[in-house]
Amino acid sequence: MKPLDPRLLRRARAARHYVLLTATTGVLTAALVVAQALLLAHALAPVVTREADWPDVAGTVGWLAAVVVARTAVTAVQERYAHRAATRTVAELRAQVLTHAAALGPRWLAQGRTATVATLATRGLDDLEPYLVRYLPQLLLAATVTPAALAVVLGLDWIAAVTIALTVPLVPLFMALVGWLTQGYAQRRLATMQRLGDQVLDLLTGLPTLRALGREHGPAARVRALGDAHRRATMGTLRVAFLSGMVLELLTTLAVALVAVGVGFRLVYGHLDLTTALAVIVLAPEVYLPLRQVGAHFHASADGVAAAEQAFTILETPAPARGRLAAPDLRSATVRLEGVCVTAPDRDLLAPAGLDLALAPGTVTALAGPNGVGKSTAAAVLLGLLAPTAGRVRVAGLDLRELDPDSWWAQITWVPQRPVLTPGTVAELVDDGRQVHPHARDRASRLTGLDAVVARLGAGWGTTVGQGGYGLSLGERQRLALTRALLDPAPLVVLDEPTAHLDHEGETVVLRAVEHLRGQGRTVLLVAHRPTLLACADHVVEVRASALEGADAAPDGPPS
Known part of the structure; x- marks a missing residue:
């Protein structure tokens, strides 16, 4: 300097x-x-x-x-x-x-x-x-x-x-x-x-x-x-x-x-x-x-x-350009992944390779495949957090890169494998800054089983949770994140391995949550391994990876 x-x-x-x-x-x-x-x-x-x-x-x-x-x-x-x-x-x-x-x-x-x-x-x-x-x-x-x-x-x-x-x-x-x-x-x-x-x-x-x-x-x-x-x-x-x-x-x-x-x-x-x-x-x-x-x-x-x-x-590291167009209403717009390929870091691999996917409004779609093929990466591409190496994401005919990220993220609820929880009370984390009626919170918590967790906590909904969810187990954090997703009115819900930290009873909770989201007419994208979770989806898309030498064989698409 x-x-x-x-x-x-x-x-x-x-x-x-x-x-x-x-x-x-x-x-x-x-x-x-x-x-x-x-x-x-x-x-x-x-x-x-x-x-x-x-x-x-x-x-x-x-x-x-x-x-x-x-x-x-x-x-x-x-x-x-x-x-x-x-x-x-x-x-x-x-x-x-x-x-x-x-x-x-x-x-x-x-x-x-x-x-x-x-x-x-x-x-x-x-x-x-x-x-x-x-x-x-x-x-x-x-x-x-x-x-x-x-x-x-x-x-x-x-x-x-x-x-x-x-x-x-x-x-x-x-x-x-x-x-x-x-x-x-x-x-x-x-x-x-x-x-x-x-x-x-x-x-x-x-x-x-x-x-x-x-x-x-x-x-x-x-x-x-x-x-x-x-x-x-x-x-x-x-x-x-x-x-x-x-x-x-x-x-x-x-x-x-x-x-x-x-x-x-x-x-x-x-x-x-x-x-x-x-x-x-x-x-x-x-x-x-x-x-x-x-x-x-x-x-x-x-x-x-x-x-x-x-x-x-x-x-001074160049960041991806932000789009300026307002995102279409996802309650009626179809989201398509066309020939999406992403180069895996530190591996001579495309994961996913040539992924085609259509998310129609009100449907439940599951991404299946073994570990390492790029299921979570595909979800990151859909969220706009990662630019694909090849292929594109289209929303009602518009390229995702042309859309304003804030207007896009405002219509999406994302539950990652490890939910991000900031310090605060359980009620504050579930409400996520929104004005939520206590009855709606109670109904959502009964669906996810969070009500039993709250009942065991000393101060109930007023119990303070530390940084990263300290004070709750991984499964309890997952239930809290699912409850937050149910209360969020966003039309598109992305659940990345929602049963990763849950037992059989917790798996039933996720199935109930997915059915509730389907009943609300919301679009759901699941990243899943378990057969029971795949069975509840309307469409199951198999995600595949391929060696980097085979990139030319992937569907053509402009580089991002």
């Missing part, structure tokens, strides 16, 4: 406003720094040389105090708005990353990127705050205060100005040398953190199963090892930051001392007056200070810079 990456200004409106504010405060700070040095010199020099007494320079001291107060106020304003702008910028980038990652689809996320996006959207982008609060203001000060102070020194003493001009380039040179090393450490630390996050997320997901098998302590050694790796990477970054800080501090100290020695000798031999000498000595550190602070805060912001680079990489 560049020192001031244009992508950050394009992506975050708060960052643009903040940069304008910081540039303004930088110009004011430069003027105040020069004024402070000159006023200090003119206040001290006459008193030291006995040309005036303190009452004679009282007015100058008053102006000096006013400049110090103004400089403090400018710094306070910049600090106040820095934290606010950093919070807003991180929030904007986080929302954009999550929105764009969702637009890229589940297949893109499934390619080892889920943990990356999760880590980036939580801990990773938070590290961008030091970059915005500390590094960026110092960068702008280096572009304003340093040249302004050097120009004033040049007007006062050209020898000191030449000395500063020859030593100033050493600061960015050492900053670059140390920064490249620190950047490598920061990238490794971020990669370690993402790896740790991936492992911990997998562990939390499988923890109920591990506890059931008595193996919950097994992964402890692996998590401990990842934690140690994260600690070592962090300490390595800090070690380099401290050492680089010492190098830059020593370099700027020697440079200022070199200027002071030259000024001192010329002052002793009468080649320079005390007022000019004091002004030059006070201004010399101000020339180096912004550059020194840029180097110091670069290390503190290195993690955030690495996270921002990853965020921009995700945001």
